[in-house]
Amino acid sequence: MTAYTATVTVRLKRGVLDPEAETTQQALERLGFDLSDLRSADRFEVDLDAADADEAADRADEMAERLLANPTIHDYDVAVAER
Amino acid sequence: MTVSVIQFGGSNCDRDAVRALDHLGVDAERVWHADGLPADTEGIVLPGGFSYGDYLRAGAMAARDPILNEVRAAADEGVPVIGVCNGAQIGSESGLTPGAFTTNASARFQCEPVRLRVERADTPWTAAYDAGDVIEVPIAHGEGRFEIDDDAHADLVADDRVLFRYCDADGNVTDAANPNGSTDNIAGVLGERETVAVLMPHPERATLPDLGRSTDGAGILEAFA
Numbered sequence: 013m014t015a016y017t018a019t020v021t022v023r024l025k026r027g028v029l030d031p032e033a034e035t036t037q038q039a040l041e042r043l044g045f046d047l048s049d050l051r052s053a054d055r056f057e058v059d060l061d062a063a064d065a066d067e068a069a070d071r072a073d074e075m076a077e078r079l080l081a082n083p084t085i086h087d088y089d090v091a092v093a094e095r
Numbered sequence: 096m097t098v099s100v101i102q103f104g105g106s107n108c109d110r111d112a113v114r115a116l117d118h119l120g121v122d123a124e125r126v127w128h129a130d131g132l133p134a135d136t137e138g139i140v141l142p143g144g145f146s147y148g149d150y151l152r153a154g155a156m157a158a159r160d161p162i163l164n165e166v167r168a169a170a171d172e173g174v175p176v177i178g179v180c181n182g183a184q185i186g187s188e189s190g191l192t193p194g195a196f197t198t199n200a201s202a203r204f205q206c207e208p209v210r211l212r213v214e215r216a217d218t219p220w221t222a223a224y225d226a227g228d229v230i231e232v233p234i235a236h237g238e239g240r241f242e243i244d245d246d247a248h249a250d251l252v253a254d255d256r257v258l259f260r261y262c263d264a265d266g267n268v269t270d271a272a273n274p275n276g277s278t279d280n281i282a283g284v285l286g287e288r289e290t291v292a293v294l295m296p297h298p299e300r301a302t303l304p305d306l307g308r309s310t311d312g313a314g315i316l317e318a319f320a
Contacts, residue, residue: 028242029240029276030198031198031199031200031201031276032198032202034202035202078159079151079155079159082152082155082188084187084193084194084195084242084244084247085195085242
């Protein structure tokens, strides 16, 4: 078994309104920053032991499918690195 | 009929639901989620509140609670199930009903009376009304914007599973009458069975005659009577 960290990034699908990101963008603009868009995402770092990177990725993928993301509104991706 | 009002950590409308049901002459009791569903359960309310602090997403944690497996099994047998507000979020997160409820377009918590157009009167939840009736029921939520992808929305409409839409006083479904940016002004939907429904507005807060400005919500809870 090898120790991995699987990083799951969950973000709203393109086209789904993100009021929190819009509010954050407006606040940045009030502070004088010039930006054309802003998107937010949730990142989960999952430490786990697995036989190989593929198994670690598969397990993190299932975590995203079953809890971390809501497929109605979210896309997600998984990146695995040895820890 | 004995209605189980399921109380999760952070539920806060469970007592209100029991009182409203008592008022309608319905036998109802609060059930702590970890105790499981009582065997004599003939109806289920998933009440409002902030179960598990809305961690991750509103309703996400409660939807994975083991009692939801029992709720799903009961729903499949035809036991009437309604999710209100946080209960609606739990219902959609658990797959009892389609779509998702997410952050209001305003990005604010909104607590205000809204008007709903009854889209169907031939369900247990709306038998007290006529299709097209306008009822006033309060909302109190920060994450009530109904989101659903285009295909699933088309199916929902084609299958006539939209139960309530936000509307104005005359029953017109307009952007101005949409409090939270919900897709197609949708406030409540049916599950695969007509005996399963969720809605963001609070019928239990519009049932007791001495509580507020409307008792229009009583008709929804009369499904259990």
